[in-house]
Amino acid sequence: MSTTQPIAPNDVPRDVHHLGDFRATPRLLIIAALALPVGAVAAVVAWALLRLIGLITNAVFYQRIDTRLVAPGGGHDHWYIVLLAPIVGGLVIGFMARYGSEKIRGHGMPEAIEAILLGGSKVQPRVAILKPISSAIAIGTGGPFGAEGPIIMTGGAIGSLFAQFLRLTADERKTLLVAGAAAGMAATFNTPFAAIMLAVELLLFEWRPRSYVPVAAAVCVATVIRHPLLGDGVLFPVKGALHITPVAELLCVVTGIVAGLLAIVATMLVYAAEDGFRKLPVHWMWWPAIGGVIIGIGGMIVPESLGVGYNIIEAELDGSIGMDLVVGILIVKTLIWSLSLGSGTSGGVLAPMFMIGGALGALESNIFPHVGPGFWALVALAGVLGGVMRSPFTGVIFAMELTGRFDAILPLIIGASTAFALSSLMLKRSVLTEKIARRGYHLTREYDVDPLEIYFVGEVMSRDILSYESDLTAAEALEVISGVEPDNVETRRQMLYPVIEGSDTLVGVVTRTQLETAVHEHGGDTSLQELCITAPIVTHADQTLRETANAMAANAVDKMPVVDREDSTRLVGLVSLTMLLEGRVRDVREARESERVLRLRVARPGWFGRTQ
Template sequence: MTSGEPLGAQTSIRDVSQLGDFTATPRMITITALALPVGAVSAVVAWTLLRLIGLITNVVFYDRLDTRLVAPGVGHHNPAVLLLAPVIGGLVVGLMARFGSEKIRGHGMPEAIEAILLGGSKVQPRVAVLKPVSAAVAIGTGGPFGAEGPIIMTGGAIGSLFAQFLKMTADERKTLLVAGAAAGMAATFNTPFAALMLAVELLLFEWRPRSYVPVAAAVAVATIVRHPMLGSGPLFPVTGSLHIDLGTYALCVVSGICAGLLAIVATVLVYAAEDLFHRLPIHWMWWPAIGGLIIGVGGLIVPQALGVGYNIIGMELDGSIGLGLVVGILVVKTLIWSLSLGSGTSGGVLAPMFMIGGALGTLEAHIFPAVGPGFWALVALAGVLGGVMRSPMTGVVFALELTHRWGALLPLLIGASTAYAVSVLLLRRSVLTEKIARRGYHLSREYDVDPMEILFVGEVMVEGPLTFTGDVPAGDALAQVSGTDPQTVLYRRQMLYPVVDQAGCMTGVVTRTQLESAANEKRDDVAVGELALTDVVVADPDEILRVVVARMAEHAVDRMPVVDRHDRRRIVGFITVTMLLAARVRDLEEASHSERVLKVPRRLAASRHARPDGDDR
């Protein structure tokens, strides 16, 4: 019957043979095999959606049957078509959302995140059909959106539906959902690495082999399937050499600041527009049509701002776009995209951000020194993407894979990281997470190592807990833990007491509540061995705290005995939920406690101040 102090150091070598850098099981191979067809199907869906957008665009604006992906603004258009086509498209989307599924509203990624975090990664079958069709209608009739958001949601729906037909955990469904989403994105832009980065930074909410490997496999398959259908080259090939000096790197910081501020303006406009639409005294079904009217007015001013705009992005990146058009794109595209997206229509974020960021960079190219064709457009493109989506690494990799301009890696890193810093300092949430927050949920995108992953039970447990032999009367045991002296108070807080035999081996546990109940029932003489619970949940001193937390949650207990790893009946300590907080306390101290580790030696400091001229004589 002894108590101990927290165990500070191990006297023997800790057994860590059961631990590894990562946790992975053969189940990962099964999920990877299932992700392969998901990736292939998602690539086909991406190709189909792009062709459907091309078909609708050609029919509406060019009066021809063709599936090539084109954008409005090439040649002359009837003003009535420019004004009314987006209105009709918005009306169709509103009807589809009202009588089909409201989940098709928005740009896709918040909906995918919500399905992962709140819906057990379960997507309705109708979303897999209605989302791409509604996006094709919205974009094909002039909507200034990208196809990637709807493709991400559709690919995710395919992965989720596939998983729902099988017996899987929510985490496994999430993996296949993200595999489909990332595969669709890779197939759209021929950017497998960027799609994988987007999955890690935005959708998986973890960095584990169990999810990374299947998603990588799906992305690889989707990219391979894409090549014969959409080509294997970069979407926006750029040629010409770059002439980068030290001044260029400094100006990349300036470009990043501008891109971050523009990203904030665009995000604020989207949700300011959403707030305005919520105040309208009409059903939300009609909002996309009103958003379409805004698009139509913008199309009358700058027709090239309508549609996906890949041709405009290409002109920005190769430096062949005129200054007047750039100003029009920057102002009109930003306004009609943000205001119409706030109406709840269906469309993506990436392509508009490419065009808006490219326009900003093209303007900068008229001020900054020449570095190479489209260089500043590329830097600003990555910056705006990093600022809007709060995903700087995705922005950098996207820009590189879209153009294959690998020599711009460092400038892109500087610009995107600067924009990211500006965005996170001045705006609490991104365009992707604000929508989720407005529904009353909180999403954190910060990742760090859980301190419970690196601390062991033996480092926080109390050695030598109070134990009772099985023949001790319940009344005597209760009396021993009912005093007011400090040692007895510690015993009372233990609440769970191991019961041992004469050899000191644990036979069960008894709770303070059981002892009190026996006293209330006038059964003070009953032996604690008769009250003991024999199905005991225990911990091992060499286990990490995360494992113990999970075990406590699984068995609904908040304290447990710690037993020797070689003899599971020998008690070596005791651990409670409160002791587990020691890991958090250490983490908090590392984050908040400031100290000066190295100091200038006094003799050196004195010699510096002894003679200003440095002469020690």
């Protein structure tokens, strides 16, 4: 006997008590505990990297043994040292990349993203060693780069290596990788909040307690350890009151637009340079040395454009920089950074963006009204970060933590958000994601609520289903299917049939393939009781579409019986993969279909004088 009797909707109650805002399990505490030593080691590595940069810079440009961070090309060098040092540094990096690991090429963050998304969060041990050394050589020999990208990659490598020695999932390895990366960044700049924001906006690709809590734990530990090693003050302290007026806030939009355009130009220059280097008839191993030629020439024109340039950033932010140097930094630093980065050398993005953005704002301060020391440099700095990295929250928080200017939060939001909007409209990808796209991969940085998480199985499942009594034979079951009316498309496409006893007691399920095989090979006399799968994968009407989709993927099925949560033998419906797409259909409809919900009505004479 078979039945296609619809199951009444009232028989499917919805209970949401088993669902929560977050899927947090006690395991997140274990991963958070593992993140603590990762954060500690990342802080020490950040300190060591900065000291190594200082050591190389002092040795090359000042011929002395010292580990303090100093500016290369400070006016005390022979011209040939400024010219040749970046070339030699590029040669060394090229050899390290070819005979060590090609992963050390680039500015660190795209490589970290690629390891997370495509490599199962597994980083080679040699990268953890070669990346900081190659970056220290690049920066110490005059490269116009920052230390943050390399320390993000190195800290991530430390977290990944630690995770690879343990029995962890790929998601847990990702969490520890990002914990190390964010911890290294926090230790470098003393910006714990910005480091966490960067992790959320750029590296984690999720917002969940299982990843946020360990990352926050690692960042806090790294920041605490940083204080005795590198100090606990802000990196670029700025003093003086701000007098922010509505006019100044409106001009922050202009600053954001200009900063966004500068970010677009810089991004395009990086990848135009990369395209140009690919056309050269030489092996990529020699490209960093050619990039070193560009750096050396730029250093001879504007020596202050070499190196990390923290002293220049500080001068921009406190308003003590001269206009000649501002123009030189704005032009020369942008060109040598973008063109040499395209050569595949090793160096970071953030510090150069600080300097370039600060120079833009310092230039604007000659036109815009005075608000306070370094105000326009600060807003432009956040704008360039928002435009280049497409991470406006990180740009705002970074600018405040670097300077202690928490009273400038609104202008910073205006500038960074404006630049972010412009960059998003005009460029498909950022300087951080274009490299991944050029390798044939795609990632999206848009995060929204999964529509499959909002809707329930009971809203999309089919209640009018074809089911069989367990005493039917396979031949009889096939005969029922052949007798289904042609216009009953849903039943003819069902393909999975519940086997029941009584009215709705589920015994198992049987597929059409099983029925056809039984008829062709065994004559069709086998009963469905013997033929059916007695422990099918099931779901519940009050389960979200996302959980059901996950269960389908994990068990390689595309249809599932829906049973009562309290009584797992009571059949209430059937759900298929196609039905799950209804959640996506509703999401697309909400995004594309426009409607006017409210209308204004004009009062006509006599309306207010009407009586009932």
